[in-house]
Each structure stands twice: as structure tokens, then as C-alpha cells.
Amino acid sequence: MPFVSGVTLTATGATFVVRSSEATKLHLCLFDQTGRETDRLPMTRDEDDLHHLFVEGIAPGARYGYRAEGTYAPDDGLWFDPSKLLVDPYATELDRPFRYDPMLSKFGADTQHLVPRAIVTRDIDVTPAPPVFRPGGFIYEVAVRPFTMLHPDVPEAQRGTIAALAHPSVIAHLKRIGVDAIELMPITAWIDERHLPPLGLTNGWGYNPVAFMALDPRLAPGGMAELRDTVARLHAEGIGVILDLVFNHTGESDRFGPTLSMRGLDNRVALRHVPGQPCTLVNDTGTGNTVACDHPYVRQLIVDTLRHFVLKAGIDGFRFDLAPIIGRTATGFEARGETLKAMLEDEVLADRVMIAEPWDIGPGGYQLGNFPAPFLEWNDRVRDDVRCYWRGDHDKTGALASALAGSSDIFARGGATSTRSVNFLAAHDGFTLKDLVSYNGKHNEANGEDNRDGHNENHSWNNGVEGETDDPSIVARRRADLKALISTLFATRGTVMLTAGDEGGRSQRGNNNAYCQDNEITWVDWAALDEELIAHTAFVSGLRKRFGVFSQFSFFKGDGDVSWITPSGQPMAVSDWETPDFATLGMILQTDDAGTGRRLRLAVLINRAQSEQPFSLPADAAWCRIGGDENPKPEKQVRIPGRSVTFLLEN
Template identity: 75%
Template structure:
């Protein structure tokens, strides 16, 4: 067996065999285990450690498709952070394909119990590189958040065998819907291999979101049965339609969880190096994620594993960019969060990744975990301040006119820090985590009883309202009010400066029956029922999305300053006064913007009028009389008078002739 180099990990195919490598500082011995097609382990081969703690082995004659895993022997002393157990088959952290999904079993966490029959085997694969094109998504565009399985499980036009998979996203009926509402990029919730949390199987529940990964590169066979070829083909088809693809990835924790969890990969290879531990207490795992463990993203091995994983998806499938779950963990060191730390800096400096779209969820639950505005440019950031301020404005909370305007103008209070001259905000009203947009206006409180935790899980403060009845109702007036509220919320979102994000199905009034933590509901609670979506709401979403594309002012990144780019007006048509801004229950606001009309290539003015009150409001449109304004609606344009009426609980749009 001749030695060949394959970096710090993985399996590399050569003409005469396969080179395996895996890193571990503390293991006494690592063995390579090979399996036949009947899942029988037919050999174990000791690996040799080099000076960099990479354990290597070249296997002559081995070919593509071989199935393998590792075993690591050494000291088993969890109180000292050491979890070596040769009875545990371990998945290669660099595995690029697995032969089956992960399934939780209590034996996975019991010392000395053999697990080869429980653990997926990695498959030796040959990379098929693509030439990545420039990302199709540009900051300021429209991101559509998609959970792959729920999005297509009930789609009537998608063949049953294809439903719930990545390939379904390229089906003509799905693409037609994405183009109808003007999606610039879909953001796929995790599609890498994950495992259920250990409390779910006894409840008959399964993790349907994927935020509990084991392998960072390997695609989950349940969602991507065709592997990288399926992802690559889907990305190519979406790109051909002008739609980018962003992957939501989880590097902050793994499904090995706390000390009572499973030993499946990183824990068994070198727990002490790969996870964060309390200072001077190596047996105590840090839990900055709320899921039991925190990955040590500042460790050189993990840093390189993250970089290599991102490169894998760009070079192997042409992915446009990435959204990072609980992203402060990427910048955490023993001293706290470092926005310009080595791992974040390395991601932005990599030659393959430098032009990709990078999006941070800028919070975790650890010390100093709220880092909105503190990620390095060009990172975009999920902006929960905009989410809450827009919700509270339309709920009718006092003193919300100013926060509304700040959100519309690009959140300069957040992103101008450290000399920032442009917004990096991803504005949203609802995401996978929390109420759907319809539930936001239909429930005053969460209803997570189906999750089996007696409604203790999920956020308690949702800034929601129910319009008079909690949950489903047959009262036509309440149904109408809820629909109006959703339409107003959508209108507001799409005229904010920054990128905008909508979760799949919210454009048509999808409900999760008040469940605001539906990660474990892989059923009709989360599956989008296309037959019940409100087509008028979808049409309205398409309308406001088209306005955003037509008028350049909405997608520009610079902050609105009031220096000729925007005028804030009261219903009188006059500029807002200090008194107006400070009125607690001020219910109407006008935003008049100078912009390029991309249809005519002319500079024009567009007026966006907000009325959150319960009665119609008369607005005087600005400009010399007779005013020459046209109202823009989903059904077309119509001439407007100098004084116009904005219906209650609505947003109206006017274009100056």
C-alpha cells in the first residue's frame, strides 16, 4: 500500500486505488472499515498518523462506490472530554455521499455497544466539477425560503415519486410559480445529512427541517436521493430560468448533541478538539446553540472543514451562496465573538468563495450572542429588528412610526456602525422559525401542543394578533381583516431597503395552525397545501415584487437620507413634523421616493401611503396642482385625484406622471 496525499480528510480516488485521510490529535489508533454491498464489514485496516495528526491509508485496487467508515480507539473518559470507543462506527467528516439516512437509536450513545448496523456508510465518490457562474442573486433582491420536503409534498403537478426532493424544485409547475412571484433566489433549508433529536422518536415525531446535522458535505438521501448530480442538475435548471440557489448550512452544532447524545463522527474522532468546552472543565460541553453542543469553529481543522464544505457546493453544484444558521458561532473564540476572526475572514478571502452571497443569522444564545450589524461586509444579515418593528406597527403598537421609517430606509441605525455606508439587511416578516404570515394575524399566542412539550417550546413573544378570534374562524369579516393585514404586511416588506425574504407559502396564506416551532412536524402541519392557497394574495405578492423590480429605489443599498431621495409626508401632503413623529398612535404615513422607472428609463416619483387605522384616510398627494398621479394596483393603473383615499389597514402606491 503506497502513501498518497489527500489533504486533512476524505477519500480521494487514484488510478490504482483510494487514499483515505482523517484528522485526530488524541486518538490512539484509527482504523478504516470497509463494507460490502450487503452491509457486511469485511476488513479493518490500521491507519498511519503523520506529523500533522492526519491518519492516512492508501488502499490498492479500491474503486469508486466503495463503502467505508472509521473506528477510533483511545481513552474513554467523558469527564475529561475523551469519547473514544472502537465499538462505534464513525462517519467521515469529509464524506460526500452516504448510503442511507441517519436514524436515531439509543445504542448510538452507549459505550461499548456495536453500531455498524445503525450508522450510514460513506461512499467513495469522484468529484464532477462545474464552472461556477457569477451569483445570480444580487443584494436588494427577493429571497424565497424553502423547506424542500414540505414545499412539494402536496403539489398536484409534481409526480408523486419526485415530491419532497430537490429535483422537484426544477419541475415546470414549481418554476412557473417562482417566476410568477418574481423570486430572485431560493434559499434551501438544510439538505445535508441530519439525525432526529433523541426525544422525537418516542413521540412518533421526526425532524423535518434538518437543523441537526452530522455530515457537513453529504446530502441527505431523503431529500436528494440522486446525490450531487441531482443538486447540480436542479441548480443548472433554475439558473437557466434566472433563479439563484442559496444553501442554508449548519456549522454551529451537530446532532451528536450533549453528553447523553450519540457518538457518530466528530465526537468519536476527537471530541476534545472539535467541540467547545467550559474552561478547565473538559467534560462540560458549551451550549451556545441551545441544542447541546457547540462546534469549535476556531479550531484549524474545523475551519478548513467549513471552507472545504462551502467550496464543495460551489465547485460541485454551482451554488450561488450560503445562509449560516446561528452564525455568531463561526466567529466565536474563547474570548467571545470576533467579527473579523480567522474563520469568517478565511471564508471571505477564499478564491472560490469570495464572490458568493453570504448571509448570517446574527444571533445565538451564548454570551454576547446578539450580533446584528457586527458581521464583516459583504455579509448580509437577517434583521429581526425589522421583523418585529413591522409587526408591531401593523398590530397598532404606540410609537412605531419612526421605527417603520427606519426599516423602510435600510436600518441605518444598525448598519451604519463602523463606517458602513450601505445596508446589509435581509428584511423579513416571518421565517421557518416562528409563525407563518397568516398565523401572525390569526393567533395571539403559540399553539405547539402537537410537539409533545406541553406548549413550552417556541418563542412566547411573537408580536402577533388574532383579529378577534383565536385561530380558525368562519366569520367573513374576520377572514377579510386577516387577508387585508397579510396584504398590507407583504406590501410593506417589499418596499423596504435591503434584500427581502419570504418563506414559501406565505404569499398564499399558508397556516401551521398556530405552531411556531414546527421543526418536528413532517406532516400536513408544515406541508404546503397548494389547493388552499389564496390566489388573490399570490397575485398581490407578484404585484409588489414586480414594483420592487420596476423601481430601482427599493433594491438600492445606500440608506435613504432625506436629501432629495425621500420625503416623509403626513395625510395633508406636507412634510412630517416632529409632533407627527412623536404622536404615539399616529396611524398614517406617506413615503415619496425619487427613482428610476426601469420600464421607461425615466426618473419619476413614486408615493407609498400607509394606513394602519381602522378607517379610510384621505391623503393629499404632493406636487403642484393639478396633481398628475396614477394609482398602481395589481389589476393595472388608474388616474388618481390630488386627494386620494387610502382604505383602512392597507398600503397604496401612486406614480407621478
């Protein structure tokens, strides 16, 4: 019977299996509950480079780690150092978080007191139901710890944890604004980047993983059971759960980084190196190393990780950070590569939602539109084009229409007839939505890098004052811009994503790279959220659910399903599309109305001018505004407020 990586429990003990192709010897280290090492046992190697050992009497709760003997020659890509306690790449639970210490990088320095021990678990499989979330819905991106650290209703001991996401007040908020799925930023065990501790900073986002399967104890003190219970409670409310996973690099970083797991077990296999230069790690991630996702062992680890979260917690889907690396081989990105194919074809994963962040900094790293269906893809073109349109940039009317219509210019390649776009205007990486309309430039001074980090071009505008202000006119202008941006996002065809707190005007004080600010800069201040903005988000989210035209995937055919009109009510001409400062646009859609069961026309009227603008609608019907007056009067000509999006139905 072939060995399976990780720990397999039996009635009498457990079999431990870990891979290393170049270690001369591996030892299994066992620990008691106090952290004292009780045994160091040699393992047997098979022909597949799997080191294995059966130990009688092992039961759930046992602590363990590995030590690897072999050549220590960093210039040759070999980092074997038996003084380093190594975490099992297949560990499913850890007894403590990782913490950075320079000793983790020093040859011969024992790290037993620094490295977490893996815990033997007997996880209970769930029978995964079909995903609650389906493409076309509303994804809500959540950084687990910042989301509830200041929530007034969540018990203090529970704040910042996965369990807090299931609190009734949190669920009530999610349901109020119509969330279809929460996308959890990384919840697997990570370590701080080594430059952060001297600055007194910590990584609060988790995009620096060490163990792909093990939940970080800071977020899930209850282990996998905490995640499983939270998912079940959210599912009961009709809310799916998507995990943001990082397979592109590990927290072991560059040559000067810590030896924690794969570097000390199988460095030349697990991490990509420059051909002919075994001492030089490929850095397609900007973090110091790049995982060799095309290696069969790493491919199996990735697939097994995804299966783990589906079978143990019922997860609906996954978002992949810097996803081109998952499809990259030594010759470049391969959309039909073996690893992406294995993820899509696995029987457990076949119906899960897969979302790619389709770029990295490696060669050929920008792959928007090139991932294989049914992958959804983060669409930064929509982000930038909509931002630039509302900022007032010239020649953006056509780009706005493309964004609203599902970006067929990107996703119709190869004859595809439907969009796979995830439309967003702000995400964890960059300005919050409020900061987008409050700052002309980034303000990352608190990160300790003299404001050199983070994107320099944010397509932002400050409405007259940089940063916070009490000026009522500027506050009102910013609120109007936020409403217009949110309305535009929810009027786009495909899947939409909003980052937690953006529905209420959350600010990060102009910091557009706040990964290292585990403090009030990133913590959602629930008491300070703008109720008017939250209500508006709930309104447009409700429209999206009521009118199916927005969440459909097929591209418009031009047979009357969509028409574009000028303020005079006439079809847009080429000259209108090419007018550099064209400030108003009308989109007339054929849609089913879940509220009435009718098939009718819906008008979306966009006015980015500062002043109110008249707009003539098709004269063959009277039109009623949606929202506002309880008994709206039918109109054929309407006046659209400045800096706004207005929705009307034919009467």
C-alpha cells in the first residue's frame, strides 16, 4: 500500500510520512504538551523519496516536527541543518503561531524553542454540499482579524477570530447588504517578514505562509472545527465562504530567510531556482522565493490542500494570490498546464468556485483573460477604467461601457460567449474606496519605508483637500462619489467584489499597503461607518438581486438586450463615443424583474459632471425612478443629479 503524505491515524498509532529527495536521513521529533522533546526517531525512506515511520500509541493531540540531515551548501541550493525543527508541509494544526527570529536563519542554531509543533488531529470529514455561492453574486473580501477587532457586539475574547464571523450581529450586517459569499484573506499559518519586527510592526494580512493547510492559531484557536462551524452557520444563512490561498511563495523568503519547512526538507524541489544557478531563487513574487507549482509533489500538495478545506470545512471556493505562478513552468505560463488542470478536474474540486488574481511580476506575468474556464479572474482593468472615468479622465466612456457589459474585449478571446470577470474598484491591496476619493497620493509613512512601498498610481482624487477634513462641502462631495462608485460597481455584468468596510466609508489614512498595520489603521471602526453609505450599498445590492441582467454571464448580443443612449435620448454615435470629455451615459437593459415577474426595461443613467443634467428616455414608455419616493411619478424626461448613477424602470 503506497504511503500518503502527512499523518494517518490508526486504532493503535499513527504513520508519519514526509518527502525529501536529497536528505540523507530524517528524524521524527515527538513532544509532550509542555513542548519538551520526548523522542527523536529515525525514519525509513522508500523509492519515491517518502520518509515514513509508524509509531504505536500516538493519539490525537500529539505534537511533532521533523529534523533533516544532509549537505549544507546554500551555493548549491542545499539547506540541510539538523538543528532546525521543521514543520510538516502537510500539517493541519499548529500549537502556536510562527514568530520571526534571526536564529531561524543561522546554521547550527537549534530552533526547537521558536518553531511551532504540528498537532496530530482526527479531522471529521463533512459531506460537501454544492457550493452556496455561484458566480455572478456579491463577494465581500474580509481580513479576519481587522474585521471584528473593534466590533461592539462581538465578545472581546472572540474578536479577530474566524468564530466571530458567525456572530449574529455580523451575519445581520452581511445579510443587510446582500453578501453572497465572504472571501477570507489568508487564514493559514504565516510568519512576519524579517524587516517588520525591528520596526515594531507585524503582518496582519497573512500573505506570507509557511504551512498551506494549518490554520493560524491567532485566527482559529479552535482549529479546523472553528472554521467548519463558522462555514456551517454562514451556509445556513445563504452565505458562502471562499478562501484566499497563497501557493506562490513561502515565508522562508530569500537566501537570508528562515528555515522552517520546505526549504529544510526539499529546497531544490519545492522552490524554483534560476537554471544553472542553484543558489539563486527565482523571485516572480517579489517576496524572495517562488514555489515550483509544476513539480508533481507540489502539485499534489496544492490539490490535497484544496481537498482538505472542502472535505473538512465545506469551503465553497478559492481565490489564488499571484495565480500565474500556479500555471508557470520553466518555459512560461501555461493556461492548460498540469497543475491548473489537476485543480479543475479533481472530483472533489470540480464544482468549487476558482478565482485567479491573474498577474505576478515574473516574465509574462500579466495573464488577465487567459486562465482556463471556469476560472473567474480579478479584473484590474475594470478597477482602473471606472476609477479614471469618475476622476474625470478623458476618453473613458467606451472603457466604462465595456466594464458595465462584462469586458468582452478581454474574456471573449477564443470565441468565448460569457464573462469570467470579478469586478472590483478596491481590494485589500491599495486604497480603500473612501481613500480613493480623499487622497491624491499614498501615505505609507507608518510602514517604515519612507513611503517608497505601495503603488504610486492609484487613479485617485481628493476632492480638494488631502485626507481627513471637516469641510461639509467636501464631505458631501466625497459621499456622492462613493455612492456613484458603488452604484457603478453593482451595475456591472459578472461577479462583483467589495472589501469589508468600503460599504461604510472605511479609511486607512491614505495607506495603500497596510499589510503590516495590525492596528487601528486596518481595523474596521464599526462605530465610525457611514450609515447613509451602508444603506445605499444595501439598496444597489438589492437591485442587483432583483434584476437578473447584472449577474448573468453571457455577453450582450446587440439584439435589443442593451442600448446606449445620449442625454437627448438618441443612440450613441461614434462621435459621442469619441468625445473626450463626454460626461453622461445611458444604458438601457432588457431584464427579468424578480419583484414583479415581468420582462421589462431598466435604465441606468450615469452623470459624472458636477452639475445636474437633463436626460430624455425612450418616449414609448413612462419611466419611474427606483428608490427615493415611495410613490414615484412616471417621467419621460428626468434630471440626473451631478456625480450620480440613477436607476429607472419603464412603467
